[in-house]
Amino acid sequence: MEDRRTTAIELDVSADADRLLQETVAQFEYCANATAEWCWADDGGHTVTRIADAERRLFRRFRRETALPPNLVQQAVRRGVEAVKSSVARLNDGERVGRPGFASGLAVYDERDADLDREGASLATTDGRASCDFVHSTNVEETLDRLADERCEFRGGHLECRDGDWYLHASTVRVDASALESDGEHGTALGVEVGEENVAVASDGTFWSTDGLANGCVAPAGDSQSPTGSGVKSMDSAVENETNGAVEEANSAVEKGTNEYGRAELYLHRVGNELVTAAVEHGCSHIVFEDVTHDSEAGTGASATTSKLLRQYVEYRAAEHGVEVARVTSESAAHRCSTCGFEHEDNHDGERFECLECGFQNHAAYNASRNIGASYRRRQQNATETNANAAKQ
Structure with missing residues (x-):
C-alpha cells in the first residue's frame, strides 16, 4: 500500500x-x-x-x-x-x-x-x-x-x-x-483523523496540513461570512466552476483572499474530494471519521467544526461513487498501537507515537487514523456475529 x-x-x-x-x-x-x-x-x-x-x-x-x-x-x-x-x-x-x-x-x-x-x-x-x-x-x-x-x-x-x-x-x-487491511466480508475502511496540526490524516498515509487553511480559521456553523450557508453543492460548484457567474462572489472571496473563511472552507472541500478519490482508488467501501461529539471539550473546538464540515463535503462526493461515510467512537484511537493492539497513554506523546510493547513508531495522527478504520471494521464484525447468533436462537 x-x-x-x-x-x-x-x-x-x-x-x-x-x-x-x-x-x-x-x-x-x-x-x-x-x-x-x-x-x-x-x-x-x-x-x-x-x-x-x-x-x-x-x-x-x-x-x-x-x-x-x-x-x-x-x-x-x-x-x-x-x-x-x-x-x-x-x-x-x-x-x-x-x-x-x-x-x-x-x-x-x-x-x-x-x-x-x-x-x-x-x-x-x-x-x-x-x-x-x-x-x-x-x-x-x-x-x-x-x-x-x-x-x-x-x-x-x-x-x-x-x-x-x-x-x-x-x-x-x-x-x-500494512496501511489498509480488509477482512473480505466487510470491505475496506479508510480511517480519517481530524486534528489541530493536520486538517486530516488518512489511514493510507496521506496527510493534509493546516497550511491550506486561512490562519487555521473555519467559520462556525451559521456564520454569515461562511459560504457553507449556500450548501455543499454550491461549494462543489465553486471548486469546479470558478469563473461561472453564479459563484463569482465566492471565487473572489476565496481566490483574492478577501474572506479567510471562504478560503478555508474551499480548502476543506478539496481535501474532501481527495479523500473520496483515495477511497475509490483503494477499493474502500467506507470512509470513517472519529465521532468527537461525545467529548464535551473536543466536540466544541476547532477540530470538531473542521471535522463536521469535512464530513459533509465527503458525504456529498462519496455518494456519487457508492462509498459510505461512517463515524465511530474510539476513545483509544490515540493511545492504541495500530500494529499490535497494545494500549497505553505513554505510547502517545504529541505528534509522536511509539508503542511500548512492540516498538512500532509513526506519526500519532497516522496511527490514530488506522485505529479509526480498524474500530469500524470490528464494530461491523461484532454486529454481524450478534445478528447471526440471534438468528440461531
Whole structure:
C-alpha cells in the first residue's frame, strides 16, 4: 500500500522567477479553460469527456499558442477534461451546471516538470526552469526527510500563488504494505483523523496540513461570512466552476483572499474530494471519521467544526461513487498501537507515537487514523456475529 502525503511548501521566489511563474500559471489556465470550452457542448450536442480525444485535437494548438512545455500542456488539458466530466455528472443528477472554468491561479506539475532537493525546487516554466528556495518549516523538513528514503518518491503536485506568496503542494509516496487491511466480508475502511496540526490524516498515509487553511480559521456553523450557508453543492460548484457567474462572489472571496473563511472552507472541500478519490482508488467501501461529539471539550473546538464540515463535503462526493461515510467512537484511537493492539497513554506523546510493547513508531495522527478504520471494521464484525447468533436462537 502507498503511504502518500501532500505538503504545502512556501517558496522563496525572486522577481525574475515570479514573472516566469506568473506567465506559466496564466498560460496553464488559458489552456485549461480553452479545453473546457472545446469539450463543452452549449447547444446540447456531444460533450467530450475523453482526455485522449481532447489531447489529439488541442495539444498541437496549445503548443503553437503558448510557450508551455509539453508536459504542462498535457496537464492543463487533463484538468479541463476532468472538470467537464464532473459537470456532466452533476447535470445527469439533475443539477443546473454551466461550463466549468478556472481562475484559481495554479498549475499542475508532475515529477517530469519539478525537481526537489534539500534546498529548493526547480520548476518548468514558459522560459526554461525557475529555481526557488524553500521557506523551511517543520513540515518542509519532514517532507525532505521522506525524500531521502529510497522507498519514497516525489509524485508532483500543484503550484499556486496565494496573496502574493508562492506555494508548491508537493506529493510524496512511499510503500507501506500494512496501511489498509480488509477482512473480505466487510470491505475496506479508510480511517480519517481530524486534528489541530493536520486538517486530516488518512489511514493510507496521506496527510493534509493546516497550511491550506486561512490562519487555521473555519467559520462556525451559521456564520454569515461562511459560504457553507449556500450548501455543499454550491461549494462543489465553486471548486469546479470558478469563473461561472453564479459563484463569482465566492471565487473572489476565496481566490483574492478577501474572506479567510471562504478560503478555508474551499480548502476543506478539496481535501474532501481527495479523500473520496483515495477511497475509490483503494477499493474502500467506507470512509470513517472519529465521532468527537461525545467529548464535551473536543466536540466544541476547532477540530470538531473542521471535522463536521469535512464530513459533509465527503458525504456529498462519496455518494456519487457508492462509498459510505461512517463515524465511530474510539476513545483509544490515540493511545492504541495500530500494529499490535497494545494500549497505553505513554505510547502517545504529541505528534509522536511509539508503542511500548512492540516498538512500532509513526506519526500519532497516522496511527490514530488506522485505529479509526480498524474500530469500524470490528464494530461491523461484532454486529454481524450478534445478528447471526440471534438468528440461531
